Amino acid sequence: MVSVKLIAILFIMNSTVLAEEKSRFLLKDTKISVVKEGKKVYGTYCAVCHGKNLEGQPNWETFGADGRLPAPPHDESGHTWHHPDSYLVEVVTNGFTPGKNKPLEYESNMPAFKNILDVDQIISALSYIKSTWSIDYREWQENATRNDISTGQ
Ligand code: HEC
Numbered sequence: 001m002v003s004v005k006l007i008a009i010l011f012i013m014n015s016t017v018l019a020e021e022k023s024r025f026l027l028k029d030t031k032i033s034v035v036k037e038g039k040k041v042y043g044t045y046c047a048v049c050h051g052k053n054l055e056g057q058p059n060w061e062t063f064g065a066d067g068r069l070p071a072p073p074h075d076e077s078g079h080t081w082h083h084p085d086s087y088l089v090e091v092v093t094n095g096f097t098p099g100k101n102k103p104l105e106y107e108s109n110m111p112a113f114k115n116i117l118d119v120d121q122i123i124s125a126l127s128y129i130k131s132t133w134s135i136d137y138r139e140w141q142e143n144a145t146r147n148d149i150s151t152g153q
Contacts, residue, residue, distance in 0.1 A: 026085040029130040038128030084148035
């Protein structure tokens with residue numbers, strides 16, 4: 001009996017930990033060391049498409065000849081700041097997944113970075129991006145994350 005109880009307790013503890021993982025803020029845009037690292041990651045892996053100054057590709061809101069959207073800006077003129085932390089980390093990790101966060105048969109030029117960057121590097125690049133926004137945009141994005149945490153999982 002003791003062992004059954006112990007297993008039950010361990011199970012509860014484990015699910016609490018998992019719930020915490022999913023329900024917390026992920027970006028660390030006020031941590032200088034993370035932002036510094038993220039700037040490097042961004043420059044090496046993201047700037048080629050999203051622009052050295054986060055400006056994105058020209059006509060980013062119009063589908064190109066390949067039927068795909070160009071890379072959007074990550075500055076305030078884009079919509080990265082509309083999205084909660086979990087969504088941003090998911091997109092950079094796995095790209096877009098048709099049927100999940102895009103319509104079925106959607107094709108995108110956003111690569112999945114899961115075999116290239118670890119989660120800390122992904123979070124650092126996104127934290128760097130967020131650190132460039134003014135306080136109003138950062139607060140807006142934090143509210144989106146808070147909302148996602150309370151309704152999402
Ligand atoms: C080969 C070009 C390319 C590279 C490299 C690239 N991206 Fe993208 N990214 C795109 C494109 C294109 C889209 C828009 C795709 C769509 O909507 O179909 C996009 C979309 C995104 C979005 C979603 C933005 C939104 O508002 O929905 C995020 C976040 C993002 N990229 C982050 C990154 C980060 C961080 C890196 C570097 C680790 C990176 N991207 C590297 C092409 C690229």
